[in-house]
Structures are given as structure tokens and as C-alpha cells.
Amino acid sequence: MQTTLLLLSGLLLAGAAQAKTCALTIGSNDQMQFDQAELKLAADCTTVELTLKHTGTLPATAMGHNWVLTETSAMRSVALAGMNAGAAAGYVKPGDERVLAATPVIGGGASSKISFSTAKLTKGGDYSFFCSFPGHWNVMKGKLVFG
Numbered sequence: 670m671q672t673t674l675l676l677l678s679g680l681l682l683a684g685a686a687q688a689k690t691c692a693l694t695i696g697s698n699d700q701m702q703f704d705q706a707e708l709k710l711a712a713d714c715t716t717v718e719l720t721l722k723h724t725g726t727l728p729a730t731a732m733g734h735n736w737v738l739t740e741t742s743a744m745r746s747v748a749l750a751g752m753n754a755g756a757a758a759g760y761v762k763p764g765d766e767r768v769l770a771a772t773p774v775i776g777g778g779a780s781s782k783i784s785f786s787t788a789k790l791t792k793g794g795d796y797s798f799f800c801s802f803p804g805h806w807n808v809m810k811g812k813l814v815f816g
Contacts, residue, residue, distance in 0.1 A: 690716040690784075697734040697800065699725030699777060701809050712792050712816040721772045722780040729776030734800045735759060736772045738785075738813060741797040743767040748799060748806035760801040774802060792816030 691714035696704035710717060721736045739747045750762040761771045770785040790796065792815055799810035 688715045689713050690718055692718045692720070694720040694722065695736060695798075696722045696724050697736075697809070698723070699727050699732050701732070701800075701805050703798075703800070703809055703811055706811040708798065708811065708813050710787065710790075710813065710815045714787050714815075716784060716786055717770070718782065718784050719770070719772070720780060720782045721775065723775045723777050725777035727777045729774050729779075730756075731776075733774040733776055733802050734805070734809070735761070735774045735781075735802065736770075736783075736798055737761060737768060737801045738770040738796060738798045739767050740769075741795040741812075744797045744799055744806070744810070748801050751801035752803045760803065769796070771801075787815065790815045 691710055693708050695708065719736065721734065723734055725732055737747065747765060747767050750765060751760040754760060754762040759774050761768055769789050770783060772781040772783050775781050794815060796813040796815065797810055798813055799806040
């Protein structure tokens with residue numbers, strides 16, 4: 670019995686040792702810009718903790734920003750669906766399975782932190798992040814490199 674418990678404990682610890690949380694931080698401003706055009710994740714990351722900071726001063730209703738992650742091929746259609754979803758939905762269509770991760774919309778001086786699993790990401794896949802606030806997605810975007 671004691672040997673079985675030790676074996677199970679060892680297996681649980683081995684599984685926990687394989688999990689790796691990676692932290693990313695990205696800034697945004699009142700000039701509709703992210704401060705990075707590319708974010709890199711190591712291949713062994715299993716969870717991502719992303720912090721979005723808005724260094725501007727304008728309120729969310731005037732110059733709000735969020736961070737939305739999709740496959741690059743879905744970016745435009747996800748952005749348009751988010752715009753149609755409106756401010757109440759944070760400019761992200763509820764239940765849209767093409768959205769791999771998204772922060773809430775924040776205004777100047779605010780920050781937001783989310784956590785998401787990399788289980789839906791493929792190493793070497795083509796991923797883009799963008800701000801889905803109306804009119805921002807076409808200029809406020811970048812690449813996420815995983816692996």
C-alpha cells in the first residue's frame with residue numbers, strides 16, 4: 670500500500686514538473702500601437718500568463734484596447750465579428766471558437782491579466798494577435814511565435 674502511494678505521488682510530481690507557465694507582457698498606447706510586433710513562447714510552455722498594459726490616458730470608450738489571439742487566417746473575420754458584437758461584448762463575439770485568448774478592453778492607465786492554455790496552439794503555427802476595438806485591428810497587430 671505504501672509503495673503504491675509513493676508511486677502515485679511520484680507520477681503526480683512528474684506530471685506537475687512538465688507543466689510550465691510562461692509570462693508575457695505587452696503594452697499599448699493612445700497612438701493605437703502595441704509596443705511589440707512579435708511575442709515568442711518557448712515550445713515547453715503549457716500555460717501563458719499575459720499582461721496587457723495601456724500606457725495612454727484616454728478612457729476605454731475613446732481609445733480602448735484589448736489583446737485577441739487567433740490563427741492568422743481568421744484574424745480579419747474575428748475582428749469584424751467582434752466589431753459587430755459591440756462594446757458590451759468587449760468587441761469579441763461571445764462563444765467564437767476561433768478566439769484562442771482575449772483580454773477585456775481597457776483604457777489609459779489600466780492593465781489586464783489573463784491566463785490561457787497552449788493546448789489549442791500548434792508548435793510553428795501561424796498566430797496573430799490584435800486589438801479588436803473598432804478601427805484598430807488593421808494597424809494594431811502582431812505575431813505570436815510558439816515553439
